[in-house]
Amino acid sequence: MAVTAAAVKALRELTNLPMMDCKKALVEADGDQEKAIEVLREQFKKIALKRADNATSEGQIVVLTTEDGGEGVMVEVQCESAPVASSEGFQSFAAQCAEQLLNGPGATTAEELLAQDAPKTPGKTLQTVWEDMTNQIREKIVLSRVTRVTGPVQGYVHHDGKNGVLFQAEGKSDSLDILRDVAMHITALRPDVTFPDGLDPAVVKAERDRLTDEAKASGKPDNIVEKIVDGRMSNFYVENGVLIAQPFAKDDSKSVSQALAEHGFKAVGFTRWVLGN
Numbered sequence: 426m427a428v429t430a431a432a433v434k435a436l437r438e439l440t441n442l443p444m445m446d447c448k449k450a451l452v453e454a455d456g457d458q459e460k461a462i463e464v465l466r467e468q469f470k471k472i473a474l475k476r477a478d479n480a481t482s483e484g485q486i487v488v489l490t491t492e493d494g495g496e497g498v499m500v501e502v503q504c505e506s507a508p509v510a511s512s513e514g515f516q517s518f519a520a521q522c523a524e525q526l527l528n529g530p531g532a533t534t535a536e537e538l539l540a541q542d543a544p545k546t547p548g549k550t551l552q553t554v555w556e557d558m559t560n561q562i563r564e565k566i567v568l569s570r571v572t573r574v575t576g577p578v579q580g581y582v583h584h585d586g587k588n589g590v591l592f593q594a595e596g597k598s599d600s601l602d603i604l605r606d607v608a609m610h611i612t613a614l615r616p617d618v619t620f621p622d623g624l625d626p627a628v629v630k631a632e633r634d635r636l637t638d639e640a641k642a643s644g645k646p647d648n649i650v651e652k653i654v655d656g657r658m659s660n661f662y663v664e665n666g667v668l669i670a671q672p673f674a675k676d677d678s679k680s681v682s683q684a685l686a687e688h689g690f691k692a693v694g695f696t697r698w699v700l701g702n
Contacts, residue, residue, distance in 0.1 A: 432456060440462065442560055479565045485502050485510055485587075486587060486588065487523040489524065493576075494601045496575060496578070498526040498591075500568065500571050501568075502522065509564050521543050521544055524544045526571055528544065538568065576594075577596065588697075588700070611668065615666070616695075617665070621667050633658060637650065
């Protein structure tokens with residue numbers, strides 16, 4: 426059937442899709458706007474299928490924590506191009522995913538989160554927002570990872586949006602700033618594990634045995650040998666990416682463990698993401 430220019434314009438304003446696509450959808454739907462929207466959503470599935478193998482090397486990592494640091498979340502949304510990653514719609518979608526994960530019932534997978542309501546888009550789920558955005562942008566967009574942890578926790582995202590950290594601790598303090606500082610430290614220094622016991626025990630034992638043999642060969646008494654070995658093992662831990670042993674980025678006269686202790690905290694663990702890795 427013939428459709429009016431006004432109907433096409435109205436559908437275009439609702440969907441932000443090309444005029445020709447809107448016209449075709451209205452014709453297929455016999456002029457019914459709601460049916461036309463469903464037609465366009467069906468086209469979205471075809472678009473997604475065509476782009477299924479496209480690389481998504483751009484995107485955004487978003488970190489949010491509650492004001493008291495009791496909960497923290499991190500989400501990663503990937504796309505194909507840098508302009509899309511910096512677009513308002515993409516940034517809004519990523520932010521809504523993080524907000525819903527933090528304030529909603531929680532989710533352990535992207536699929537669980539997408540099925541929930543979009544906090545800034547009344548009447549729509551995150552899945553619908555995602556579909557609408559993909560229809561408009563015509564680019565592959567993926568909610569690739571989600572995580573939610575309990576605190577005390579603080580997070581940090583590098584200015585490029587491609588490196589994010591959630592750092593968890595235990596203890597109490599009047600300020601959570603030190604936890605955010607450690608999250609920044611992790612982003613910059615990239616430790617591999619939080620504690621020495623995260624390393625391969627056989628490698629640690631072999632190094633301790635080697636250092637012990639060297640110290641004993643000097644003829645020093647056993648109590649001195651132990652102190653020497655402990656000191657040298659600290660360097661070994663730093664070289665092997667143990668967070669608590671690393672010199673603190675904001676004041677390298679102390680270790681991360683010492684910096685936390687000054688504020689009443691002990692490290693528990695961290696989650697560090699690099700976009701796409």
